Amino acid sequence: MQNFRHYIFLFIIIPLFTFAEDGSQLWLRYPVNQKLRSIVNSNSKSPTLEIAKKELNKHWSGQPIDLKIDKFPDSFKDGYKIISTPKKITVLAKTDLGLLYGSYNLLNLQQQKANLTNFNLVEKPSFDVRILNHWDNLDGSIERGYAGHSLWKWEDLPNIISPKYEEYARANASIGINATVLNNVNASPNMLRGDYLKKVKILADVFRPYGIKVYLSVNFSSPKVLGNLKDSDPFNKDVQKWWKDKASEIYKLIPDFGGFLVKANSEGEPGPQDYGRTHADGANMMADVLKPYGGIVMWRAFVYSPSSDDRAKQAYLEFTPLDGKFRDNIIIQIKNGPVDFQPREPFHPLFGAMKNTSQMVEFQLTQEYLGHSNHLVYLAPLFKENLDSDTYSDGKGSTIAKITDGTLRPAKFTAISAVANIGEDTNWTGHHFAQSNWYAFGRLAWNHNLSSEQIADEWIKMTFTDDKKFVNPVKDMMLTSRETAVDYMMPLGLHHIFAGMHHYGPEPWGDYKGTRADWSPVYYHRADAEGLGFDRTKTGSDAVSEYFPPLNEMYGNIKTTPENLILWFHHVPWDYKMKDGKTMWEALCYKYDLGVHEVRDYQKVWGKMQPYVDNERFTDVQSKLKIQSKDAVWWKDACLLYFQTFSKRPIPDDIERPVNELEDLKKIKLPMGHHN
Template sequence: MKQLQIYLFLFLMIPLAVFAEDGSKLWLRFPAKNGISTSKIITKSNSATINIAKKELSSHWFGSAVELRLDPSLKNLKDGYTIKSVKNTTVISSSMENGLLYGVYHILRLQQTKVDLSKLNITEKPSYDLRFLNHWDNLDGTIERGYAGHSLWKWEDLPNKISPRYGEYARANASIGINATVLNNVNASPNMLRKDYLQKVKVLADIFRPYGIKVYLSVNFSSPKVLGGLENSDPLNKDVQKWWKDKASEIYKIIPDFGGFLVKANSEGQPGPQDYGRTHADGANMMADVLKPYGGMVMWRAFVYSPSKEDRAKQAYLEFTPLDGQFRENVIIQIKNGPVDFQPREAFNPLFGAMKKTPQMVEFQITQEYLGFSNHLVFLAPLFKETLDSDTYADGKGSTIAKLTDRSLRPEKMTAIAGVANIGEDTNWTGHHFAQANWYAFGRLAWNHNLSSDQIADEWLKMTFTDDQKFVNPVKKIMLTSRETAVDYMMPLGLHHIFANGHHYGPEPWGNYKGGRPDWSPVYYHQADRVGLGFDRTKTGSNAVSQYFSPLNEIYGNIKTTPENLILWFHHVPWDYQMKNGKTMWNELCFKYDSGVKEVRNYQNTWDSIKPYIDAERFSAVQGKLKIQQEDAVWWKDACLQYFQTFSKRPIPAEIEKPVHKLEDLKKIKLNMGHHN
């Protein structure tokens, strides 16, 4: 009897162990069929990709029979697909096997979110050909701007020991249509191109391939000199060109479908063609030429700025627009969404649309370098949408960044979009359970940039937690307002880059790194003085407004017509300037910081109220993070308002919560954020 009790106990424990809600399953919490009669799966094809599609259906699909049909006539959909209900069968058709797999994940998502599956008639064509995660992972396992533990890639163990998470990673990406990955940091080690590392990369490429994911590498421009022992890495040096040509040949022998290179050059001290008096085009074209025979491409980053008297926000535009039309056709310029650096809110990058003859792609940051790391709940779909939907007027009204980069307005040979990954080896992948939503949102928008933030949040919550509306509705409200809330308690009204130096976690508006780079100092960006606050980018200032197409240059150049959420980005605004709501700028600034703090407290109350609807593990993990976020919001408010008050000499309005911390004490805080990187 005792033995039977032990067996019974162990049997009962199994489901608990398997279904512990630690976040490791991400949004892929599909119900398992556990022996329930299997729906019929019909297909004439047989391959590793089709086998994954069949396995997903036989494990998780409860609906009608499914037919997977390869149909060459659907080539115009690229790796998109159609899903049609035909009698008692759901027919998924695509011209590509990856498309069939994406179609399978689509119907599993519909099943998971309880959509009616009886009359399906869906056509999906991706917004972008290449949908990238950029990993800033280093060969020693650390991740630059990574807040979820060490790298997934165990370079020490590869190629012999293979982590099960490589396959799980590929599956999660395929489920949202991500089809390309750059494995290593843009601040690249030349060693990435050594033969022993290429053999390790091959193992990952082989695992990812059936899921439709191609591998790319960040490369260090000085690799020929460092690895090859050449005299220099001058792109016009024949020996250097030969070195890259031989390296490309070696890579493609090992990984025949290798995607290409991502390059950060002549930025933040990284080597590049300018070291030899050459241009970005000279450097990019040399690499493009060696990759072309294999169908490879070069993504050349426009994130360039060097110590200069010029406004940092202008530098990418100044360096790249003169090179328009000089790049090879397999080069695409990768441009950060804003002109400074992944701030909570930036004006969009004026380089978008300014190069008429050069393909461009957007680079977003999924990892929250400037948004509270993995401690703050900040849903980024609204930030991504704000950029994609911005009208540049480059080709007239309606020239949104989405349309300029997705082939709608310009007949580009290739289109792409990238997000800097927030994934590490933490059990829940991203450090904060809600940070998973940003990986998900990036993938969904890369696939279809017309989706709304609301729809993406809705899908993700139902798949990741529960479809109970008593949970979904209030928590979705948190998600959809969270980005604006973070802007309010950190840097409202267009303030930017007033973070503590180095780690970018907390506030340091007083930061003035004497002897260092002025454009790494918060005082460079906020320009506070007794007159007012903000960076003058009008004609009387840096004239960054001139880089925008008309009518934006006039709109941004005039304080009265500049959107108030960017007013301190474009103008040095007097403390007593009257805002649209009648408040002075100083009072509005105070109310914004205060409202950010209050909103996070509302989030805490909302979250406490949904406790009955979800598992205890994730409930308490998120509750703990919200407590940190609330304390950080107060820290930001107290630091910024008391510091700016030393210039404004105006009282903080009586209705606003009094500071908890003294400015002198806040100035002494020196965080050691080593454990975060």
């Protein structure tokens, strides 16, 4: 009986583990060799190389592989070279980490059924630091997190080490992500307490063989709060000493600690301006204490304080006068757009405006403004739209990618970041398709020349199946999904008309009197009897002047402004004639209607995919698309019925009628934690 029970156990457990279709395996669904083979040779030894060998021996089904450390120029850093012959494959790299990345790429290519005969590939990453920013709090909650609680179990550390930590490191290494900020930018000073640093050390030890460095968000008031000093003024010698001692304590525990991420003097967070100092004064003080250890400071440009001026202008106004005043181990971290991770924004005018300061992009994977973990929105097209934007800072061709990757502005180091969408949900991201955004960020951080289409193609084949009848329709759905979200939420350059606090549904009527003006949707859309949109031209806030020519002229003229940003830069009359002859009001109606129909089309497309995908993920995605479809109607009705009270124009006859009453929609109040 004992043996019989043993066999039943094997029969039940192994298929579940190997073929788990709960999304927990992400894109890492490598075949498992039944017999652990030893087909990998190497001319070196290290914990990182052991991982590479283990992964290949377990999952590679081709010819033998040589992993070789070889001579390459210093600029090659994490790069690798793969040469295949009929008898063997050789992976060459400058470092063991390069060999690990090459090994994962081989496994990824195998999974995509790529042809590896007579294969010759040389790869090196576009950016030195490819970093996820976790907005995780010490109590396990995640600000703007829609995939359950934090992965980091602070109360269990340093004694209990969750297996998820290594799985997380492995997933990141498989796509070339090499850094992580463990905690929220709205940082608790307690993160720097000795007992927490010992916990951080454990995570750093788990991540290290996978090439991932740990960084921390720090609270500028830490010396006062933790050190009982009278203030946290960066010019105070006691404050400088406190940070110096803290750096020493950190690096004794974690010799390869990456550095600090800082949000200061923004949304009420403390910072150097509290003491009459500049961002440069605060950042330089921190940079100086990290310098001896090779640490860096990522100083966020997301600053805005109560002001009567246009919020979209503030970061530019605060940072451009400081150009050239930052130490060389500081990089300014700039959100992709000038307001806040909206479905569509023009690129941030700070990019390229500081000629003597290193800059990095900050994207957002967690869908704070894009339907949380309910809406299918593939974000690679948004990332590409930003990276490929020409700023004209150094003449034509001065794209954000080239400004930040060291091509146009030689920098001591380059970086790119994204706010993570990862939690402890079984499928990691709350929506099976949200995994594609984590994957896409890693791939673009590694190579920003990849297309959204190629990345989607890879991810689908690795995550679901390589059957063309599945790949092609699902890829089309993914590639259009960001534009669809813009259509049913905020077309034509509308922005930030979300319900307050949770940012889930529409609230264009929101006017939060008694709080800051720029927290109210009415501040952004400016609807009145004349028209709609925010005048940022010379007659308005003049935000257009923050862009280089010819963009300032282009955006400043309603005729030459791209129509997908027309309401961002102009207060447009309701009857303004668009390029296709429709009035602006009609164009708005048709865009919202189109968004609704596009999501319904996704429901149809996904319905036909049932034969090609496991039942668990099929039904999961299907139920999320139902929510997205209802939400699209909610957005359309709320916005059109509300804006109609100003436009006083009929909704065109060939558009589906609203199914809700405006007064009923105004009564919807979702709780803060809502994301279902």
